[in-house]
C-alpha cells in the first residue's frame with residue numbers, strides 16, 4: 001500500500017467524505033495531459049484530494065486549499081509532511097471569508113465544502129478563473145436530493161444553494177457547464193470558447 005493509499009484508507013475509516021475514485025478519474029480525464037500552474041481547493045479535510053491533484057501541477061505549481069476544522073487541519077499538515085510536499089498552502093479558517101482575500105489566477109478550482117455556500121464560491125471562483133481554467137463542484141447532486149422533489153428539512157438549505165449553483169452556472173451565457181453522475185455528482189464549468 002502506498003503512503004497515499006494509507007491516507008485515503010484512514011480518511012475512509014474515520015468517515016471523512018473524501019473524493020470518490022470515479023470522481024478523480026473523471027477529473028484526471030478532463031485535465032488530460034495539461035499541466036496546471038495553480039489550483040484552488042475549498043475543503044481540504046485531511047488533504048487526500050489535494051495530494052491527488054498535486055500530480056496535475058507543473059514543476060513550480062501551487063495548490064491553495066482551505067479548511068476550518070482544527071482536527072482535520074492538523075491531520076492535513078501531517079499528511080503533507082509525510083508526503084514531503086511543499087507546494088500546498090493550507091489556509092486555516094472559514095472559506096467564505098478567506099476566498100474573498102485571495103486574488104490569484106487559478107487553472108482549476110475544486111469546490112468541496114459547505115453546500116450552503118457553493119453559489120457564493122462560484123462567484124469567487126469565476127473572479128479568479130484563468131482563461132482556460134476549469135471549475136469542478138463535487139457533491140453537486142447531493143445523494144440525489146438536488147434532482148428530486150423529496151428532501152428533508154435538514155437538507156433543504158443545502159439543496160437550495162446547490163440548485164442555485166446549477167442555475168447560475170448553466171444559464172450564464174459566458175459559461176459552459178456539464179454535470180457528470182460520478183461519485184456524488186460532479187459539475188464541470190469552463191469559459192465558453
Ligand code: SAH
Pocket residue numbers: 016017018019042043044045046047048049050066067068069072093094095096112113114
Ligand atoms: N476535499 C477533501 C474532502 C473535503 S470534505 C477530499 O476529497 O479529500 C469537506 C470539508 O470541508 C470538511 O473537512 C469540512 O470541515 C470543510 N468545510 C466545510 N465548510 C467549510 C468552510 N466554511 N470553510 C472551510 N472548510 C469548510
Ligand code: MG
Pocket residue numbers: 017018019112138139
Ligand atoms: Mg466531496
